[in-house]
Amino acid sequence: MPLVNAENLVKKYDKLTAVDGVSFHIDEGQIFGFLGPNGAGKSTTISMLSTYLEPTSGDAVIDGFSITRQTAKVKSIIGVVPQEIALYPTLTAIQNLKFYGKMYGMGGEELDQRCHELLDLVELWERRDSRVENFSGGMKRRINMAAGLLHQPRFLLLDEPTVGVDPQSREHIFDTIFKIRDAGTTILYTSHYMEEVELLCDYIAIMDKGKLVAGGTLKQLLSMLGEGGVIEIEVVPPGCPGGLVENMKMQNGVTAVRHEDSQLTISSKNSAHSLPPLLKVLEDSGCDIERLEIYTPNLEKLFIRLTGKELRE
Amino acid sequence: MKQMRKLRDIALKDLLVVGKDRGSWILLLITPLAIIMVASFALGPAFKGELKSQLLASNLDQGQIGRQLTDALGGREGLQIVEATPEECQALSVGDKKYKTALVIPEDFSSRILTGSDTSLQVYVDPTDNVNRPFMVGMIDGAASRLSGMVSAVRVAVSEVVKFAPETEPVTVAADAAPAAVQQMSQDPPVALRIDSASGMREVNMFDTQVPGYSVMFLLFGVMLGAEMLLGERDAGTLGRLLVAPVSKSAIMGGKLVAQFCIAMAQMAILFGVGHFVFGMHLGNSIPGLILMIAVTAFTATAFGLLLASVVKTRRQATSLGTLIVILMSALGGSWWPLDIVPGFMQVLGHITITAWALDGINALIIKGKNFTDILPDMAVLLVYGCICFIAGIKMFKFRNA
Incomplete structure (x- = not known):
């Protein structure tokens, strides 16, 4: 059953059309991959789904809530892991997580417990009191991901989460994504690395110049060749x-x-x-x-x- | 209620971020304290009248009046006589040491005065010395004027004596009267000046003027830092992350402004506290009034920082434009020198700045001894200024990068 239904999403900036009539659906529990080169429109599509950007036209419904009309509801059920390391470098790992947890209305024992779980999940509990600025690129990426999972979102949007990380950290991140999926979270994953979407995604949509040019399971797509x-x-x-x-x-x-x-x-x-x-x-x-x-x-x-x-x- | 809690948490997070940033501490507190100390200790002696100007003097006079003149000048507050030759006076130097003003008293100075004849004093000045020259020349001119007055008095006395006793020799009368008149030089003048502080005002020390001026200047630098931080959050994606969380824009912006306001208040409290407890700066008669004035200034500066963040596109622009604005505001608004000494149109121009209105209010309280009600107009102007910046800033700020 689809958790996400996107219908004819369009995003225009003056004369540039970044996303041009994209439609797709994502089944519950699925890892849905967006594959495409830089500038294909993947991040813009994620930005619209996450309510960060308002579509020029079109709409998407996530778990029954419209991204254009019910943004507050949508925000509470989605988790976003942006392409940037959106963390406060001078704060520690746990200070960052607690801050973002509070932004989702969490607090007290529940927040402490969740921070502990997530730091265990990304294998950084021992480094919880270290400043993020002292972490390696891969460690920052893992905390960046944990910050998007605090409120146990039903739908997680991962925008190129492995950019600039070493192979070992990449493996860590893949393991974490599988664990999240196994826990029942539906995931939208964007990348321009085909190996990643081949490995991770149940369904792959290929984007170029703001349009979906193909979509299907890996087997279905390869059979086209x-x-x-x-x-x-x-x-x-x-x-x-x-x-x-x-x-x-x-x-x-x-x-x-x-x-x-x-x-x-x-x-x-x-x-x-x-x-x-x-x-x-x-x-x-x-x-x-x-x-x-x-x-x-x-x-x-x-x-x-x-x-x-x-x-x- | 939930949004208010988030606003509080955003403010606390910002305070924590600034608290952990050593660069912020240097800009907000250490730099202004260092500048206040340097400026106060450098200018303090001159401000208190402790710094003595030196006058080279060559007294060639054969009589007593030349000596009495140099004694009278040497006895003046703020002036020290250094004896020299006429050549050294003309060169304005003794050995390697340079001077700015010199006085040469001619050989026949006393005899000409005693005979009621005109005479002159030779003064050498450094034409580049625009600071001390008026003071030094004024001192010498004042002493010369008193001598001239006495010579005139002797002449009148002689003419009166000769009128009533025509057989008397004028020169003899002058020789008797002149020394007595000149003796008056070392005594209190018949018309003396009484100098008191104006009603309600009191003696000020250098820190009374330096601390508020530099504090307001660095308060503005602080909000510039806040504007830069806000743009930095936008660039780093943390602001975007908040936008996709269930947090309202007003809670995000409110939290940031509350944090910035608290930082500004803490900065002013620490600078004024150090000024008062360490350097003896006065706080005036109305502490609540001073706190309120500082709070209004902090609010207006915070709102101005938001407006700055709204009109620039990048952090780099915020730094360069912000620095330009803060320096202009400080120069125009009286952070570095009192606005009273600048031309009228500059005083009017200065009052387009936050600095001028803030310092008007603060100085009225701590220097002029005014009360809370006297600074209400300054506070009202700052509040209106702040509200305009706040509304414009909120409307114009772009939460997302273009």
Whole structure:
């Protein structure tokens, strides 16, 4: 059952359209990933869902509350972990957590207990009385995340929570996210690292230039590239003799063939089985092979296929 | 009620953040105290009249009147005579030591006075010395004027004696009358000045003027720091985090302003407290009035800081524009020198600043001995000033980065 329903969200700044008619839904207990390059509109979408920004048009309903008309209700059930380290550097870890807890109406024993739980969760209880400014980047990120969890939100928005952290801290953060999900929290996760969304997310929405360009489970998305793999062949001379593409499509296991200038991109159910007959077809056509590459499908390749550019551009 | 509690918690958090920031302490307390001490100790002796100006003097007079003149000048408060040769006087230096003013009394000074003839004193001045020159020349001129008066009196006496006893030799009469008249130089003049503090006013020490002036200046620097902190929170994302929590904007802004107001009050209390208990600064006759005046000043400055945070886009702009405004306000408003000594139009111009109105009120209480009711107009102006800044600041402040 969807916890979040976003309908045609639009955010415009003067002539720039940062988010252009985005619609999606997030099921309860799901980790929903937004994948896209910097500037794709992921953070702006999160900002609208968190009520930080008002949509130019469109709306989203979170647990029955509209982000445009019931902001106070929405604020009380969501948790936000912003991309910035939104902490007070001269205060200690526990002082930061207690302050943000009070902002959610918590206090007394309940707040003390919750701070203890969260500092245990992010494995920083021993450092609770250290100033945040003395923490490593990864430790700051973990406290930043804990600050968004104090009031046990039903829906957690994580905006690129692993930017600038070391691999060990990244693992810590992933472990924490799984624990939060297992505790029943629905999560929206944005990243421009495809490995992260592949690992973490139950559902992945790919964004570019303010629009959703694809969405689905990892398996569904990768199947768009062909289940078995992709063979890329660059041929000389450029251009293809008539009938080459059609001949290739007829080979065993081949599901799709694209031709662009001198490059042929062949999707296949099994690259190893498909390759020999494909090479034979090429030889018969009189083309020479300049380059040949076989790869398993991933989101990076899918993104390139969908947008014509790389994720990190 | 919940929002009020959050407002309180935001204020307490801000106080904690400032309390842990050594840089803030340096700006808010240590710098103003250091400047107050330096300025007070440097200018204090001159202010109290303890600093003596030195006058080079070469007395070539063969008679007694030259000596009596230098004795009379040396006996004046704030003036010390240093004997020198005519050449040293002309060069305004003795060895390596430089002087600003010198006096040469000619050889025939006494004899010309005793014979009722005109004479003159040679004074050398440093043309670049605009501070001491009027005082020194005035001193010498005053003594010369008294001598001239006495010479005139001798001349009148001689002419009167000769009129009634034509056989008398004028020179003999003058020789008898002149020394007696000159003797008057070392005695109290017939017309003396009585100098008292004006009604209700009392003797002030340097700290009475320095502490309020610099305290108000650094109060404004403090609120500039507050404006910078507010923009810093916006940049760091902590303000954004509060905006997505169930906290109203008015609670967020209210908490920040309450904290800033408390910091301003604490800063003024500490600076005035140190001024009073350590340096003997007077607090005037109305402590409640002084506290209220400081509170109104702190409110207005806080509101001004909010307005500053609203009109600039970045922290850097807040620092540079804020520094410019605070320095201009301090110069125009009388933090560094009394507004009474500046031209009329500058006094009017000065009263566009918070500093001028605040110092008018504070000085009225601690220097002029006024009461609470006397400073109500100053407080009213500051309150209106503060309310305008507050409303404009609240309306214009952008919670989100562009």
